Amino acid sequence: MTRLSKKDVLRADQFTRDDIDLILARASEYEAALASKRELDLLRGKILATLFFEPSTRTRLSFEAAMQRLGGRILTVSEAKSTSASKGETLHDTIRTVDGYADAIVIRHPDIGSAEVAARATAKPVLNAGDGAGEHPTQSLLDLYTIQKEQRKADGLTIALVGDLKHGRTVHSLATLLSQFKVSFLFVSPQTLRMPRGIVGRVQERGIAFRETEDLGHALGEADVIYMTRIQRERFADAAEYDRLKDAYVLTRAALVKAKPSITVMHPLPRVNEIAVDVDDLPGAAYFRQSANGVPVRMALLALLLS
Amino acid sequence: MTRLSKKDVLRADQFTRDDIDLILARASEYEAALASKRELDLLRGKILATLFFEPSTRTRLSFEAAMQRLGGRILTVSEAKSTSASKGETLHDTIRTVDGYADAIVIRHPDIGSAEVAARATAKPVLNAGDGAGEHPTQSLLDLYTIQKEQRKADGLTIALVGDLKHGRTVHSLATLLSQFKVSFLFVSPQTLRMPRGIVGRVQERGIAFRETEDLGHALGEADVIYMTRIQRERFADAAEYDRLKDAYVLTRAALVKAKPSITVMHPLPRVNEIAVDVDDLPGAAYFRQSANGVPVRMALLALLLS
Amino acid sequence: MTRLSKKDVLRADQFTRDDIDLILARASEYEAALASKRELDLLRGKILATLFFEPSTRTRLSFEAAMQRLGGRILTVSEAKSTSASKGETLHDTIRTVDGYADAIVIRHPDIGSAEVAARATAKPVLNAGDGAGEHPTQSLLDLYTIQKEQRKADGLTIALVGDLKHGRTVHSLATLLSQFKVSFLFVSPQTLRMPRGIVGRVQERGIAFRETEDLGHALGEADVIYMTRIQRERFADAAEYDRLKDAYVLTRAALVKAKPSITVMHPLPRVNEIAVDVDDLPGAAYFRQSANGVPVRMALLALLLS
Numbered sequence: 001m002t003r004l005s006k007k008d009v010l011r012a013d014q015f016t017r018d019d020i021d022l023i024l025a026r027a028s029e030y031e032a033a034l035a036s037k038r039e040l041d042l043l044r045g046k047i048l049a050t051l052f053f054e055p056s057t058r059t060r061l062s063f064e065a066a067m068q069r070l071g072g073r074i075l076t077v078s079e080a081k082s083t084s085a086s087k088g089e090t091l092h093d094t095i096r097t098v099d100g101y102a103d104a105i106v107i108r109h110p111d112i113g114s115a116e117v118a119a120r121a122t123a124k125p126v127l128n129a130g131d132g133a134g135e136h137p138t139q140s141l142l143d144l145y146t147i148q149k150e151q152r153k154a155d156g157l158t159i160a161l162v163g164d165l166k167h168g169r170t171v172h173s174l175a176t177l178l179s180q181f182k183v184s185f186l187f188v189s190p191q192t193l194r195m196p197r198g199i200v201g202r203v204q205e206r207g208i209a210f211r212e213t214e215d216l217g218h219a220l221g222e223a224d225v226i227y228m229t230r231i232q233r234e235r236f237a238d239a240a241e242y243d244r245l246k247d248a249y250v251l252t253r254a255a256l257v258k259a260k261p262s263i264t265v266m267h268p269l270p271r272v273n274e275i276a277v278d279v280d281d282l283p284g285a286a287y288f289r290q291s292a293n294g295v296p297v298r299m300a301l302l303a304l305l306l307s
Numbered sequence: 308m309t310r311l312s313k314k315d316v317l318r319a320d321q322f323t324r325d326d327i328d329l330i331l332a333r334a335s336e337y338e339a340a341l342a343s344k345r346e347l348d349l350l351r352g353k354i355l356a357t358l359f360f361e362p363s364t365r366t367r368l369s370f371e372a373a374m375q376r377l378g379g380r381i382l383t384v385s386e387a388k389s390t391s392a393s394k395g396e397t398l399h400d401t402i403r404t405v406d407g408y409a410d411a412i413v414i415r416h417p418d419i420g421s422a423e424v425a426a427r428a429t430a431k432p433v434l435n436a437g438d439g440a441g442e443h444p445t446q447s448l449l450d451l452y453t454i455q456k457e458q459r460k461a462d463g464l465t466i467a468l469v470g471d472l473k474h475g476r477t478v479h480s481l482a483t484l485l486s487q488f489k490v491s492f493l494f495v496s497p498q499t500l501r502m503p504r505g506i507v508g509r510v511q512e513r514g515i516a517f518r519e520t521e522d523l524g525h526a527l528g529e530a531d532v533i534y535m536t537r538i539q540r541e542r543f544a545d546a547a548e549y550d551r552l553k554d555a556y557v558l559t560r561a562a563l564v565k566a567k568p569s570i571t572v573m574h575p576l577p578r579v580n581e582i583a584v585d586v587d588d589l590p591g592a593a594y595f596r597q598s599a600n601g602v603p604v605r606m607a608l609l610a611l612l613l614s
Numbered sequence: 615m616t617r618l619s620k621k622d623v624l625r626a627d628q629f630t631r632d633d634i635d636l637i638l639a640r641a642s643e644y645e646a647a648l649a650s651k652r653e654l655d656l657l658r659g660k661i662l663a664t665l666f667f668e669p670s671t672r673t674r675l676s677f678e679a680a681m682q683r684l685g686g687r688i689l690t691v692s693e694a695k696s697t698s699a700s701k702g703e704t705l706h707d708t709i710r711t712v713d714g715y716a717d718a719i720v721i722r723h724p725d726i727g728s729a730e731v732a733a734r735a736t737a738k739p740v741l742n743a744g745d746g747a748g749e750h751p752t753q754s755l756l757d758l759y760t761i762q763k764e765q766r767k768a769d770g771l772t773i774a775l776v777g778d779l780k781h782g783r784t785v786h787s788l789a790t791l792l793s794q795f796k797v798s799f800l801f802v803s804p805q806t807l808r809m810p811r812g813i814v815g816r817v818q819e820r821g822i823a824f825r826e827t828e829d830l831g832h833a834l835g836e837a838d839v840i841y842m843t844r845i846q847r848e849r850f851a852d853a854a855e856y857d858r859l860k861d862a863y864v865l866t867r868a869a870l871v872k873a874k875p876s877i878t879v880m881h882p883l884p885r886v887n888e889i890a891v892d893v894d895d896l897p898g899a900a901y902f903r904q905s906a907n908g909v910p911v912r913m914a915l916l917a918l919l920l921s
């Protein structure tokens with residue numbers, strides 16, 4: 001196996017277990033190459049276009065770093081709304097045009113399904129960097145890579161997903177991807193922001209154990225990995241409910257005393273206050289390493305799709 | 308002949324026939340090199356600055372792809388208005404400054420004549436990527452390149468230019484450039500949006516046959532190439548006149564039944580609805596190929612000006 | 615000596631005399647290499663991130679040109695405010711994230727001290743490209759480089775700093791840097807916009823001669839170098855005072871008749887009207903050369919910090 005099963009990266013559930021193993025093994029090689037400052041020239045002469053119809057500097061820079069670390073070049077559209085789209089051009093036409101300039105396209109767009117529209121418009125690889133409330137599959141891959149790297153494996157782990165599980169694109173895709181492994185889940189959220197039944201059903205089908213709770217403290221004692229996400233005030237119909245709950249989902253150094261010493265703390269970033277700053281220098285605070293892992297994981301994807 | 312006759316690319320009428328032949332031959336070589344994935348390293352160590360005082364993602368990316376396909380580097384200013392200009396700096400000063408950073412400058416600016424101001428401020432090549440209602444000479448060159456490639460020649464063809472011929476920078480420059488060939492023109496537009504008499508006069512001086520008509524259907528039967536452009540509501544003093552005419556200038560698959568089988572359909576893009584989507588998969592629908600041709604044509608220009 | 619004394623470039627007063635000599639010697643080498651079109655490949659495989667939380671196209675392009683002239687790559691954030699910061703992320707977190715993508719970081723930020731916050735968040739080099747009313751140390755270095763190049767030395771010169779000396783970050787940093795040399799200063803400003811006493815005190819401690827005056831004409835007769843800066847209307851409590859003074863700080867060709875023939879005229883750019891356009895073609899009008907000197911000086915800094 002030296003190829004992915006699809007030409008595009010659109011959804012977390014598209015990956016076979018072989019795909020996943022191939023991507024993560026390749027990412028590990030590239031991480032070693034970066035650490036030893038070995039020059040990589042694999043994508044010399046190739047161009048990646050990054051089309052961001054909504055801003056996401058973190059994701060854009062991560063892709064652009066990955067492409068350049070492989071010797072490739074980039075075309076950047078950091079605010080694609082100020083472009084032809086504003087003149088009434090369809091996404092299909094925009095992508096067919098960019099197809100003439102680049103060898104692969106990264107797209108971030110506020111509308112669900114837009115990455116699939118883009119993928120159908122071109123024979124070249126399209127990578128979904130977030131389509132609204134839909135998917136963000138490269139984030140899930142780097143999350144999984146981080147778990148495997150920090151914990152030396154994914155199988156056998158108890159993984160707590162914490163926060164707004166109802167609206168969180170990141171936790172949906174990650175739960176989907178992790179369902180290919182022998183993990184247990186703790187879904188930790190307010191009652192009104194529980195994991196959607198569709199995702200829960202998929203987890204059950206795979207025979208994955210899970211438990212739902214509102215109590216972060218309880219979950220902390222059991223988890224090998226705790227994945228924090230943000231709860232946004234605007235998701236609550238009732239402001240009083242938000243005020244009652246918001247502090248319950250802040251992870252502090254004091255709270256981590258009852259966690260396993262080997263716990264890995266993750267967050268997709270940016271954080272606002274979901275993780276207290278005093279957690280940052282604990283050995284298990286992995287969120288900045290997690291973010292940096294985006295580079296080798298995206299290098300692996302680009303190399304597999306383009307070379 | 309291995310050099311252009313001027314240091315800059317500012318206007319469609321600056322090109323001698325030798326210039327044109329040189330550019331298009333070189334573009335053809337680069338297109339072949341791109342198709343065979345041959346590495347080009349001609350502009351290694353050179354930097355192109357793209358200064359866009361109004362957004363035009365398509366044109367910017369096309370230039371940036373061209374420069375990078377030749378091994379060169381880019382400096383991008385995609386929204387130049389948020390720069391020194393807003394602090395009161397003149398265009399002359401801005402260009403003299405960028406002259407210190409780059410080996411050539413692409414400029415897009417809302418004011419007619421701004422590219423010529425820029426060219427006088429520096430000894431380095433300046434390429435006009437659109438100066439308001441003025442010129443867009445690299446667009447005309449890629450249009451011409453497309454005609455020659457799709458039809459194997461330009462001489463002898465009947466070329467219909469359709470839409471708002473009064474305000475359309477693109478059709479003005481293209482008519483000017485094509486006047487160096489033995490073509491016939493059909494100018495198809497509403498009476499109030501006819502081709503300016505200055506352009507018509509130039510065409511006549513060259514001894515080029517042309518006819519003006521309001522009737523797209525009529526033109527369709529004769530044309531070898533049909534070049535569609537947009538008619539904007541705001542160009543009409545009378546809204547009723549716009550409503551009466553707008554559908555008459557939409558090209559559909561049904562309407563193309565009466566065209567020559569070998570017809571080439573072009574459009575500078577972005578399109579709104581001037582060409583129905585069902586035209587896209589006809590063999591003569593050349594507009595996305597046309598857009599992609601911008602890369603080898605701009606590679607040719609950059610290579611000729613910089614190496 | 616082949617290394618700078620610090621990992622970052624944050625303030626003009628951080629440089630030892632050895633640092634300064636090393637940077638300027640290296641800049642001179644790179645300028646010669648650029649002039650002879652010699653390929654430089656020193657930073658091949660390295661990535662520089664330019665994070666601009668407020669726009670400054672000139673400074674950004676200068677750094678990006680410098681990095682690319684050395685064979686390195688760039689990640690650009692030209693409008694960083696439309697990023698994670700707007701989602702409530704701290705600067706510390708942003709920098710720790712970018713640390714995962716790039717080998718060095720240039721930061722421009724409206725808040726004083728922000729570059730130091732950034733430098734503490736990463737072990738990688740941080741270069742301050744302006745922190746509000748604080749510092750802009752790379753500008754001072756290129757100013758000093760320009761003085762030495764135009765006048766063949768800095769020691770022994772009489773240098774007039776003209777304009778709003780109270781708020782001008784540029785003149786504060788330059789005065790600080792020049793205090794390491796045996797110069798004399800003329801501080802030329804309205805009474806209400808005099809050089810801050812802190813800077814004057816530092817100059818005195820170093821035993822540097824200086825004189826303060828409101829009269830530009832008087833200073834012109836004595837200066838070897840005249841460094842013009844802008845006086846902004848909004849700095850005056852009293853509009854009448856602004857109207858009285860604004861023309862007194864405009865340098866004209868006529869006024870330069872009484873200057874030394876060897877005078878060097880400088881300006882950090884952009885200019886509005888502080889220097890009349892008819893000065894531009896005098897041999898001593900060095901401001902566009904000064905701006906271009908930013909490239910070799912920043913190449914020197916990047917090379918010393920990264921290789």
